Amino acid sequence: MPARNEAALEFLLTRRSRPAKTLVAPAPSREELRPILTAAARTPDHGKLEPWRFIVAEQPAMARLAALTEEAGARLGKSPEDIAKGRGQFDLGQLAVVVVEVQRDSPKIPPLEQTYSAGAACLALLNAALAAGWGANWLTGWVSHDRGFCTAAFDLADNERIAGIIHIATESSAPPERPRPDPDAITTWMSE
Incomplete structure (x- = not known):
């Protein structure tokens, strides 16, 4: 019988993202964030390409990101509601x-496998933040897919794109549990 890590298994069976709008100060310090980033960097990476990197947007950067979101929304003809929702993650972000x-x-290593690895890095980062006791949420939204915003906000190169924006801060309220998929309904067993 393999050795079980009951604490890790229990964490994974009960983990729950925290809505970004419920995250408040304080956020982790650079020292507190380092082990979270280290854990995320252990993501499976076929070929050791490291097809991802991290940009940490600290609280003072949030106002600039919110303004850039507003500019991008106006340029794209987004509705005031879409613009407000897009900039909300930065207006409230810690x-x-x-x-x-x-x-x-x-x-x-095909491009799709590199995309999968970047998504795995997002989940590893999210889970590491939650395991470290912080509230965390993985967001994207329309602004993450706009090349103009990505270039102005983060100076992304042509071969780069946002896989996720992981907000991390202090949880102000515990969200209720939500319905989860039934493993029996989404699993096919093959014995031959």
């Missing part, structure tokens, strides 16, 4: 780690 997917030329 700290966010932007996980940037970095597509690297590789004769062996």
Whole structure:
């Protein structure tokens, strides 16, 4: 029988993201964030390409990101409601780690596998923040997919895009549990 890590299994069976709008100060310090980033960097990475990197947006940067979101929304013709929702994550944000997917030329590792690895880095970062006792939420939204915003806000190169924006701060209220998928309904067993 393999050795079980009951605490880790219990965490994974009960983990729950915290809505970004419920996250308040304080956010983790750079020292407190380092082990969370270290855990996220242990993400499965076929070919050791490191097809992701992190940009930490601390609270003082949030006002600039909110303004850039407003500019992007106006340029794209977004409704006032969409603009308000898009900038809300920055207006309320205390700290966010932007996980940037970095597509690297590789004769062996297809681009889609690099995308999967960047998504895995987002989940690893989210889970590490939650395991460290912080509230955390993985967001994207229309602004994350706008090249103009990504260039102005984060100076992303042509081979880079946002995989996720992980907001991390103090949980102000515990969210209620939500319905989860039934494993039996989404699992096919193959014995031959």
